[in-house]
Amino acid sequence: MKKFIPTYLYVKTHNITGLKYFGKTTGDPFKYRGSGIYWLRHLKEHGYDVRTDVIGYCMLQEECMSIATQFSKDNDIVNAVNENNKKIWANQIIENGIDGGATGRTIYNPHSEESKKKMSVSRKGSIPWNRGKTGVSPGNKIPRSDENKQRLREANLGKKQSQETIDKRIAKLKGHIVTEETRLKISAGHKGKKLSFDHIQKIKKRVVSNITKQKIKEARKKQTFSEETKKKLSGKVIVVDVNGDIKKILKEEYYSQPGHRDMWKYVAHNSNEGKKRKMRRG
Known part of the structure; x- marks a missing residue:
């Protein structure tokens, strides 16, 4: 059909x-x-x-x-x-x-x-x-x-x-599997794409409600990782917190932060946002 x-x-x-x-x-x-x-x-x-x-x-x-x-x-x-x-x-x-x-x-x-x-x-x-x-x-x-x-x-x-209507759409999508070939096509299509300055500003201004934060938290609890993903997440990453302090945290903690990356509590030390935070601290 x-x-x-x-x-x-x-x-x-x-x-x-x-x-x-x-x-x-x-x-x-x-x-x-x-x-x-x-x-x-x-x-x-x-x-x-x-x-x-x-x-x-x-x-x-x-x-x-x-x-x-x-x-x-x-x-x-x-x-x-x-x-x-x-x-x-x-x-x-x-x-x-x-x-x-x-x-x-x-x-x-x-x-x-x-x-x-x-x-x-x-x-x-x-x-x-x-x-x-x-x-x-x-x-x-x-x-x-x-x-x-x-x-x-x-x-x-x-x-x-x-x-x-919502229930029908959910039922229709249940069990839908995205093939590896499709995943690769989606990945290739997004490579090299950058968000515009205006788009980033809109994301930064977006307010996430406490209800949404709780939903994200509950979803993270149910999330399961493959052994390959666990290996990638193992270890630590150098980050900069909101105060401009540099520290090391677990990769799992780093990647589990909700929202846009620039709004995370911890950002990569070599990212644009990380550099800005270090400069603000002096």
């Missing part, structure tokens, strides 16, 4: 004609224009003067299908007409949150293994379109503006996931 991607459900209303369109997208709903033959023809004729209202952001497929289908039925998006007997909604089929609008295609055959291999060979060596870009998706290849980010933030502000 194809992996579900978190999805926005939205309603677009044409400011001139009043026609509405209910749809879904995994990208930015304020940038995405929508799909469906009727809706796109309407935009071509009357222009894209549209208001977008986000009605939901779904993390699970079942939740998305349930909300989308119920909204479609409650508003009768396929058949509803106004007093002039004109369609209120541009939708021609029920929106289920998965398939999208009616685009004219009726056959969606999956690719054969032979086709998949041909596509794989043809793309080898090519540079991904989104390399080096942030805030983009296949449906929206232009990074989101600060205005769009703010609108998305306001649309989702205060919304909390139900406990049922």
Whole structure:
């Protein structure tokens, strides 16, 4: 089964004609224009003067299908007409949150293994379109503006996931094993990356609540290390404490400190933070 991607459900209303369109997208709903033959023809004729209202952001497929289908039925998006007997909604089929609008295609055959291999060979060596870009998706290849980010933030502000949704996600992830090959790819992808100055400052200013600290402490107690890891952690490391004093502590104590490294009680003596602490002490 194809992996579900978190999805926005939205309603677009044409400011001139009043026609509405209910749809879904995994990208930015304020940038995405929508799909469906009727809706796109309407935009071509009357222009894209549209208001977008986000009605939901779904993390699970079942939740998305349930909300989308119920909204479609409650508003009768396929058949509803106004007093002039004109369609209120541009939708021609029920929106289920998965398939999208009616685009004219009726056959969606999956690719054969032979086709998949041909596509794989043809793309080898090519540079991904989104390399080096942030805030983009296949449906929206232009990074989101600060205005769009703010609108998305306001649309989702205060919304909390139900406990049922959280439990379903936890159950789905339980037992999931990350292969060694995947671990190496993740590691290679992060090598050489450095946090920006602004990002580091945000982390430094972040306040960890006592509840979170207790959770971290309890999680550390249950943590088990392999013999190889234990050997790496054995011995001592030279550190600088918050007062600028240099001392040696056990590696296990050093690596078990919570939070960002620059905020630790003990930091490596040769790290940037360690040098700053020694300079402050004089």
